[in-house]
Amino acid sequence: MSDYRRPRVPGACIFFTVALEQRGTTxxxxHIEALREAVRATRRERLFGIDAWVVLPDHLHCVWQLPEGDTDYSLRWRLIKARFSRTLPKGTLRPSHIDRRERGIWQRRFWEHHIRNGQDWRELVSYCWMNPVKHGFVEKPEDWPFSSYRP
Structure with a gap:
């Protein structure tokens, strides 16, 4: 069993990558409206700022700003994932999903990077917005409808 530890920095600005368990799906x-509602409901309960967000067919990237004194981004992701998952029909579950009370939709972990400075922030916000271009979905970031990018 791994001993996975995440940094706990109050009020941190953090870049995330969160992926579906089954890559290559859409x-x-x-189900973008269900995802949006899961994020809205979680933000109502556990405030956080969104500096950038992009949703691709099977993963997403975002930059969050946690409130001063708050470090619990893992709880927010758990709530978002659970709320979204409950809106989908149940599929075939492996025993490990049943044991952990999972729906088998999301990868168990997510990748996070605590932003160090303004340059780091600019690069990661740009990464979010350019990701649909990188993956060949659009030619310009403003053409991707599932992004916080606004020219």
Whole structure:
């Protein structure tokens, strides 16, 4: 069993990558309103700022700003993932999903990077917005409808 530890920096600005368990699907964009509602409901309960967000068919990237004194981004992701997952029909679950009370939709972990400075922030916000271009979905970031990018 791994001993996975995440940094706990109050009020941190953090870049995230969160992916579906089954890559190559279009689940996130097919159910974008359910994802948006899961994020809205979580933000109502556990405030956080969004500096950038992009949703691709099977993963997403975002930059969050946690409130001063707050370090619990893992709880926020757990709530977002659970709320979104409950809106989808149940599929075939492996025993490990059942044991952990999971729906088998999301990868168990997510990748996070605590932003160090303004240059780091600019690069990661740009990374979010340019990701649909990188993946060949659009030619310009403003053409991707599932992004916080606004020219």
């Amino acid at each position: 689940l996130l964009v097919d």
